Amino acid sequence: MKMQSFLLRIVLCGALSCALPIIPKTDQITKGDEQLAENYLHNYYPDPEGTRVVRSINNNKMADKIRQMQEFFGLKVTGQLDSNTLDEMKKPRCGMPDIGEFRTTRTLNKWPRNHLTYRIQNFTPDMDHADVVDAIERAWKVWSDVTPLTFTRISTGTEDILISFVAGYHRSNRFDRSFDGYGNELAHAFYPTYGGDAHFDEDEYWTKDLKGTNLFLVAAHEFGHVLGLDHSNTFGTLMYPVYVPSNPQTFRLHEDDIKRIQYLYGQPENVNDVNVNYDDDQLEPSQFTTNSPSEEPSLNQCDPHLSFDAVATLRGETLFFKDSFMWRINPQKGNIEKGPTSDFWPNLKGGIEAAYELEDKDVLFLFKGQKYWATQANIIQPGYPKNIHTLGFPRSVRKIDAALFDKETKRTLFFSGDEYWSYNETQNAMEDGYPRDISSHFPGFSSTVDAALQHNGRIYLFSGSNQYEFDSKHRRLIGIKRNNSWFGCQ
Template sequence: MDLDSIIIRFPWQLVKAKVRRTIEEALKVWSDVTPLTFTEVQEGRADIVIDFTRYWHGDNLPFDGPGGILAHAFFPKTHREGDVHFDYDETWTIGNSLGTDLLQVAAHEFGHVLGLQHTAVSKSLMSPFYIFRYPLSLSEDDKQGIQYLYGKPSADPDPTPTQPAELPQPDLETNEITNVEAAQPDACHTAFDAAATIRGELFFFRSRYVWRLRAGKLQDGYPALASRHWQGIPSSVDATFEDPLGNIWFFRDSQYWIYDGERRVSGPTPIVELGLPASPVQAALVWGAEKNKIYIFSGGNYWRFNPQRRQVDNIYPRAMADWRGVPPEIDAAFQDEFGFAYFLRGRDYWKFDPVQVKVLEGYPRQISQDFFSCTPSSNSFR
């Protein structure tokens, strides 16, 4: 089977000839183990359409600037099948870890265009997260997956490849499957999923990663995988806090996990057992001089939670309006050593005075600037 490819636009960091060679090499990863052949065309229609583009670009899947989303692709039998989009604003490189390696990302995306979904098998090209590895090669899982769809090369001594009747069908109601790749996030250009003071240090969470600040300074080696500290933690967390007994709670979707230090002691457990609704928890705040008040936030409401009884004090929530000046929807919350509370939404934060019981003047401010010493940005979420 011969498939055509075309490159619409190129990344600014790389000369076109290198990009073409890299795209050819990324496609060759798949043609080496299947009967597929790929030919680049300069104009006209093509089976695979490659574009380097920015922010909103016509498919309702906007890019987000440097870091975060690297690329996405559309599966066969979707309305944009064959389209592969790369974020123009990434630092694209070839063969090194100084930026984002185009070869590995492209090969992964072409796997999706050909019909492969993500795999849970570690060190596979089709694993869901980008990690720089050289040389590029397929795992046995990658190879078996693509050969299930297209069979083995015609020169293969085994003459009986599996010949599928149909490619995988999308399982979303919109009849569209896309893939979003996550690089190691950049604290200067990201919004955080959760934040908490744990063992006297401040932790910020995004996707699988965590940043660790001690006395206001980012520690060396961060961001790091959160699983480095808490093995078995979900791939991303919605909220977290450390209770007065030193247990660390993590929330994801409608479940929670409890850790004693780095050891998991329970979970996943449904949050409805805590008296909370089944909707995801957005933030959790340990509050008060004795740090004995814990508040859970979700959907513009909040509950007071008793960790000893492992139940909310009242199943009926209160409105966020009680926290004067705090936006109704938040992403994370934590308390500092002086008793001030911090509420995060997008890339902004609000500092809440426990004496005046309201947000201080001059907020919101940017998380990246005040906690990570980044250059002020004008594109903060509001």
């Protein structure tokens, strides 16, 4: 992040000074403080679009961000970099933003099942291995004590959550990140839909007590993010972004943290003493809190006759829908998960017939019969379902077989029967000259389409147990493969 910020600074400022004009010249604020404040606001108070690389050198925007930050921490709201504000910015803290997509849209971001595995990729030289394992275990226990969740450590195989100690610049999932050396940023983590990993800055001095940075306290906080929680502005909560050293032996989870995690996962299965009333009207218990044990699909992903109902991407993963189940492939982690569609969208109960993602808008569209839904992660957007005819299909179209979004042309192709339509996503309108005959525009394909996907410049049309791979631009047939090749079965 530092490197990106630095480069952008050069691009935006050229050879000119890029000092912040909002800082009164009379204040004893050093260049280093300015830089710190800029980085701090950039990292923890990112633009609402979530684009953390866009720098805000605009005065008003910067003052706005200072105000946001002052409000979050209960400081006097001045929009100025006064000394209290700077002091707060210098405290060691978590690297996740205090505002952002999960706060503003309240996207429910959770794991679709309750039994999760983790792997400790490497150990910090600061502590004995056994003490690291113990701190991590106790940090998970903080959350498993108040939810139906369980966490199992594995040392081989594919884990859900990878825990690593890294220093400086590093790459993970879809993100390049950088730790900042000793102090300030201590750790960061990824929300469930971004892979759920946790990174600890190796440049800190990690300890089992309070002589250095206590690993248990920081890990318990980061695991809150891994489970889908964002920061709380209530001092004393575990999800407060600033590291507050406190006796790890007498640690107790704040009621606010318990409420928030139970909002996502519900209460532990057979414990009565941690019931929390949902009296906060912002946090209503929802259908998500009751998790019925989910059946495993009887379908074998390596079955050579495997067919799909719908295929789509979602935040970097690929989803394969079949009956009431779906598989999720995370290309970075290389793991495949399967589970009931209703774990993700409790109101849909499966039977998805077509799906496509608009990555820029972070929306996934799901089609079933004449209805379709827009969802952001696993939250169905207000106003849905809508009728497919509102998209401009003639009355004769009773259902959509498959859909794909072509990133190059910004068109969505809808397949139904032996015809397809093209929808202009920029103008929100069906294009003239459609429907067209599928087989004459996808030479080599002469069937109906079960599912469709555009991926890495290729169009995939799934039909029966086979997928037809086309070059997106020229619609040239590249090859035909078994569907199960996505699962590495061949």
